[in-house]
Amino acid sequence: xxxxxxxIPEPGHLNAxxxxxxxxxxxxxxxxxxxxxxxxxxxxxxxxxxxxxFISQKPPPRIAGPRTRALGRILNDPAWRTKWFYxxxxxxxxxxxxxxxxxxxxxRPDVISVDPMAYAGVIAAEQLGIPWAAxxxxxxxLAPPGWDCPMFEALRELESVRAQAFAKHGVxxxxxxxxxxxxxxxxxxxxxxFIPRELSGNLHATHVGPSRPRGRRGDEPDFPWDxxxxxxxxxxxxxxxxxxxxxxxxxxxxxxxxxxxxxxxVMSLGDLASEPFARDLPAHVVTVPFAPQRALLAxxxxxxxxxxxxxxxxxLDAGRPSLILPLTHEQPLQGRFLEAAGAGFHVAPAELTPxxxxxxxxxxxxxxxxxxxxxxxxxxxxAARDGAITTSELLVQLAKSRAPIPVT
Numbered sequence: 001x002x003x004x005x006x007x008i009p010e011p012g013h014l015n016a017x018x019x020x021x022x023x024x025x026x027x028x029x030x031x032x033x034x035x036x037x038x039x040x041x042x043x044x045x046x047x048x049x050x051x052x053x054f055i056s057q058k059p060p061p062r063i064a065g066p067r068t069r070a071l072g073r074i075l076n077d078p079a080w081r082t083k084w085f086y087x088x089x090x091x092x093x094x095x096x097x098x099x100x101x102x103x104x105x106x107x108r109p110d111v112i113s114v115d116p117m118a119y120a121g122v123i124a125a126e127q128l129g130i131p132w133a134a135x136x137x138x139x140x141x142l143a144p145p146g147w148d149c150p151m152f153e154a155l156r157e158l159e160s161v162r163a164q165a166f167a168k169h170g171v172x173x174x175x176x177x178x179x180x181x182x183x184x185x186x187x188x189x190x191x192x193x194f195i196p197r198e199l200s201g202n203l204h205a206t207h208v209g210p211s212r213p214r215g216r217r218g219d220e221p222d223f224p225w226d227x228x229x230x231x232x233x234x235x236x237x238x239x240x241x242x243x244x245x246x247x248x249x250x251x252x253x254x255x256x257x258x259x260x261x262x263x264x265x266v267m268s269l270g271d272l273a274s275e276p277f278a279r280d281l282p283a284h285v286v287t288v289p290f291a292p293q294r295a296l297l298a299x300x301x302x303x304x305x306x307x308x309x310x311x312x313x314x315x316l317d318a319g320r321p322s323l324i325l326p327l328t329h330e331q332p333l334q335g336r337f338l339e340a341a342g343a344g345f346h347v348a349p350a351e352l353t354p355x356x357x358x359x360x361x362x363x364x365x366x367x368x369x370x371x372x373x374x375x376x377x378x379x380x381x382x383a384a385r386d387g388a389i390t391t392s393e394l395l396v397q398l399a400k401s402r403a404p405i406p407v408t
Contacts, residue, residue, distance in 0.1 A: 004109035006121030019388030046218030096120035116179035193381035209385020257357035307331030319379030
């Protein structure tokens with residue numbers, strides 16, 4: 001079978017698809033990727049041999065000024081955030097659809113896997129009558145009624161733009177949050193042990209479990225493993241890119257709060273790794289620009305993160321509770337899901353202090369921690385599933401049957 005994967009190239013969207021692609025190719029199926037940027041280097045590192053089609057697209061304009069000021073504008077200016085989402089989702093939509101139709105003509109897929117926020121894939125598949133599956137790396141479509149987040153606020157402002165865009169191309173679609181809902185197949189990378197249907201009201205998507213790579217995922221950097229001790233380990237991930245990551249003050253607060261916990265802390269600092277504050281952190285803190293997250297989570301006791309769906313999935317797969325400090329977009333939803341499941345806490349970054357950070361992390365590290373117990377229970381449900389394998393099998397089933405696959 002020939003499977004075209006229409007993806008968003010940011011790591012939080014792409015990571016879950018790497019394992020799906022690896023399993024498809026391992027089972028003899030032909031695949032190709034379509035994104036708005038060239039992801040060939042990433043695919044090579046993940047040992048995936050396939051065409052990687054793309055349309056050249058300049059990144060959203062960066063805001064001038066210090067990174068903390070840029071970050072503050074993203075988080076606190078709803079009008080700017082709406083413009084950001086407009087540019088990402090609609091600014092080049094017509095060009096994406098045109099190029100994607102050319103790719104489909106060349107590759108001739110039997111089925112298309114679409115990130116449900118990559119609307120060009122939805123429109124092109126519908127126009128050409130090709131079965132398509134909404135394979136969602138995010139959990140936003142599972143948000144219960146009444147739950148809100150900055151991404152939802154921006155998307156509400158863009159509902160008329162979306163309606164006009166789909167009408168212009170003669171395509172009707174239904175949506176849940178920002179996700180287009182496929183009439184053929186919808187997949188989410190979790191289980192009901194984490195997000196039960198009675199909480200989410202999910203009647204549209206199949207829970208397939210976590211997506212794991214088949215071997216290397218292609219983003220694993222070297223790490224100074226010899227610097228780790230036998231102390232409990234807290235892993236703190238830096239965030240989701242230069243403009244959507246933690247600032248130096250949050251790292252400093254966590255470092256100060258954990259000095260008396262008897263724990264070691266690994267901090268992935270991203271582009272902050274070379275800044276002076278990083279050299280002044282206490283001795284119990286190990287800093288690196290980037291970290292092999294899945295391998296570190298296997299050693300960790302708890303995680304501190306921004307609430308990206310990929311990081312939450314991987315922390316729960318490893319059975320680790322988390323302290324979520326959501327920055328923007330859909331990240332507050334993951335924090336609420338974790339608290340609702342009893343597997344962690346979430347705190348707005350502006351409200352984090354050394355005192356409450358010490359309290360919350362101390363509770364996550366305690367041997368009697370209910371959050372650790374719940375994370376372990378969710379991990380057991382994850383261990384019984386492999387979302388990458390199941391999704392690859394469902395895509396092949398859809399390609400063969402060309403019939404909608406019931407929700408399970």
